[in-house]
Amino acid sequence: MxxxxxxxxxxxxxxxxxxxxxxxxxxxxxxxxxxxxxxxxxxxxxxxxxxxxxxxxxxxxxxxxxxxxxGNIADAAGELGFFSPHSWWPLFVAIGAAFMVLGAVFGWWLFLLGVAWTLMASIGLVFEYYRGHFSH
The missing domain is CATH 1.10.287 (Helix Hairpins)
Known part of the structure; x- marks a missing residue:
């Protein structure tokens, strides 16, 4: 590289x-x-x-x-990292970002709602595997 x-x-x-x-x-x-x-x-x-x-x-x-x-392809085999297989949180983050963009066009109240939504969805995304059924 x-x-x-x-x-x-x-x-x-x-x-x-x-x-x-x-x-x-x-x-x-x-x-x-x-x-x-x-x-x-x-x-x-x-x-x-x-x-x-x-x-x-x-x-x-x-x-x-x-x-x-x-080198061979098999030399780099192994675990590459953890990737979430089924998470709904990125969808909620995208909805919050859409609210923020629409809020910049239509009104600041919608922008502030989008900021709050995105903040909560980001917290949910980050801490998804720290509680409940999937906790480590």
Missing amino acids: RVQAFMFYGCALFFLVTDIVYWLWSGDWTGTTALALAVGLAGLIGFYVHFTIRRLEGQNGGPLYEDDPE
Whole structure:
């Protein structure tokens, strides 16, 4: 995965050069700012991927399975994490977000109702497996 980090660093460098050329030729602050934000975003993602890879390599004691040219698919087998198989909470979070968007259009009372709904649904989503039948 080290290649992905350098891909994003390359994108940041490309956007930086493009930003400088665009600013010198056009003098437009809007496009220059947008390109500068693209430089920051690509650099931030590259930085995150780069240091996440370094942390994972330290845990595994060597390069990751994706970076081994002689590696097999079975080398990366195992548990990848826990994924909720049947949760209704994302639907309720989406309904709350829809209320917030509609509230920005139709009235602040609906926006505040959407904020409360989203907050309660987010709490339910986060603590879903801490109580009841599915508690650990």
